[in-house]
């Protein structure tokens with residue numbers, strides 16, 4: 001039986017393993033629903049980025065929104081990565097995990113003054129500024145602290161990333177970045193403001209991108225702008241080409257990071273920009289196929305039109321199917337020599353949109369476990385407590401050992417901080 005996604009997920013003697021560890025045994029030990037990650041799979045996904053960029057000035061800033069567990073951040077920090085953050089909370093996580101603020105780029109359209117102050121105090125590498133109004137506020141905040149904030153302008157290159165409309169970010173109609181035709185004026189303004197120091201340019205065109213051509217199109221537009229901005233007298237040091245490289249969830253065939261980067265670097269050299277430092281901000285491609293969500297079959301419910309496989313994980317644990325109708329592959333943790341039945345895999349949450357997989361042929365019985373594959377990115381990091389459900393525990397396999405890296409939430413933790421009204 002072939003499985004899409006990670007080569008680290010495989011059957012051995014009819015039992016599904018991640019990185020050599022049987023998932024049923026982890027479910028027995030830690031309970032379900034349970035996120036399980038492989039550190040080796042994360043490092044294997046980082047390797048092509050490092051290979052392609054070796055020998056030139058570069059920084060891989062892991063886009064931690066994809067999976068922000070401290071142990072995941074520690075893994076990438078120890079491998080030399082920086083981080084792409086989008087909130088003050090993410091900055092605190094980087095620092096708690098031992099990451100280097102000097103390798104942090106701070107993206108996001110709505111940074112608050114408080115977040116700017118904290119990031120300046122921590123000494124982040126760069127603010128990826130997304131509007132002209134933000135430039136003014138950041139300069140003011142920096143001046144009030146007697147600092148100059150390093151900035152890069154996130155430009156919107158208006159290219160089609162050819163991905164799901166909800167996760168496309170580089171088109172004119174998106175809220176992200178500064179419009180291409182406003183960018184030179186914005187750079188002039190940034191260079192004139194007392195609290196700012198222009199250091200780079202950046203773009204990020206979307207997520208789950210499975211072709212190289214949108215990156216090449218965006219690069220041409222970014223390089224055109226760099227030339228215009230420098231001609232206007234504002235030097236640009238680094239090129240941040242964002243993240244967004246896709247992974248295989250089912251039958252997608254995204255380019256390898258090394259092949260994609262090699263093409264971009266060749267173009268950068270050819271246009272005479274080879275001296276610039278290059279930054280990438282990959283999220284999903286580093287962690288997506290390094291993780292699975294293990295869930296137990298609670299009930300099998302045959303129906304006239306559809307059969308339901310009701311599991312203990314739900315949309316609050318893994319939002320991608322409900323939110324984007326995303327396809328997530330599922331696999332039984334133990335293979336049974338029985339005829340499969342076609343099921344919709346659904347959770348206990350009171351919403352018709354609470355489904356994890358549709359029309360899947362599964363040979364499972366009550367009490368069996370299923371693994372939702374490719375769940376290492378935008379799984380736990382998007383989980384909520386809807387229906388007062390504690391979020392799953394997380395386990396990381398490192399050097400053949402399973403480590404609990406986040407405890408399961410208890411109901412008491414969920415209403416900690418809430419207060420009853422005074423009784424009359």
Ligand SMILES: Cc1ncc(COP(=O)(O)O)c(C=O)c1O
Pocket residue numbers: 063066084107108204206207208242243244245281282283284285
């Ligand atoms: C600014 C920025 N950088 C990087 C990423 C990482 O994207 P991905 O997980 O698709 O690599 C995102 C999310 O799409 C983002 O918004």
Ligand SMILES: N[C@@H](CCCC[NH3+])C(=O)O
Pocket residue numbers: 065167207208320377378382
């Ligand atoms: N959360 C999305 C991707 C959004 C990328 C964030 N900039 C997903 O699961 O596919």
